[in-house]
């Protein structure tokens with residue numbers, strides 16, 4: 001495959017990244033502690049939560065969205081060419097993409113915690129949720145505000161988005177009907193990966209019809225590790241106040 005397009009993109013060229021390494025790039029590192037490249041009000045909050053649950057030491061390098069465009073600063077492209085958050089750096093490598101980061105942290109630092117036994121059927125479900133969160137469930141939430149910004153012109157698209165939102169939220173709600181967490185009675189990293197979808201739902205939509213999902217968000221947001229991550233990460237509009 002031609003890589004001529006790389007030359008046109010300085011951040012890509014500088015990183016030396018090619019496709020097989022696209023999510024995991026070599027970086028220089030002087031300290032061994034995990035650094036979370038954390039964008040305010042973003043998906044990277046869940047990585048802080050995971051590290052708090054595991055009690056793994058980490059440091060935060062904060063980045064701030066442009067107040068007008070809401071985009072991440074260009075500086076984040078120095079860490080990974082796509083410049084999206086979350087990214088972690090650890091042991092001389094940058095790992096991007098929430099699901100890949102969670103999988104990496106669980107494998108390297110989890111010590112068997114927050115995941116089912118890899119030989120069990122539950123593990124297949126666990127991998128499903130890790131992929132489903134960003135591969136399918138988030139997509140209608142990303143398209144929804146774009147469709148809305150086009151107003152009436154986007155009515156057919158909006159109908160499709162509304163259908164996808166209902167389909168996915170109905171599915172997640174159904175999966176939580178009889179258990180506290182996605183894989184049963186205990187929190188796993190699958191809940192952490194899926195948490196952003198739940199938080200988008202309770203923040204932007206009426207979740208009366210999705211009471212199990214709503215209760216799950218309330219439940220995980222009350223966890224001490226979740227609250228510690230909030231304190232460390234700063235302002236996060238998707239966290240509800242715990243009931244008094």
Ligand SMILES: N[C@@H](CCC(=O)N[C@@H](CS)C(=O)NCC(=O)O)C(=O)O
Pocket residue numbers: 039041042043044070071072073083084085086096097098099134
């Ligand atoms: N699927 C990616 C999505 C990454 C992503 O789009 N992150 C958003 C924050 S929630 C971002 O960096 N937005 C700023 C920008 O696009 O400039 C993941 O889960 O890591």
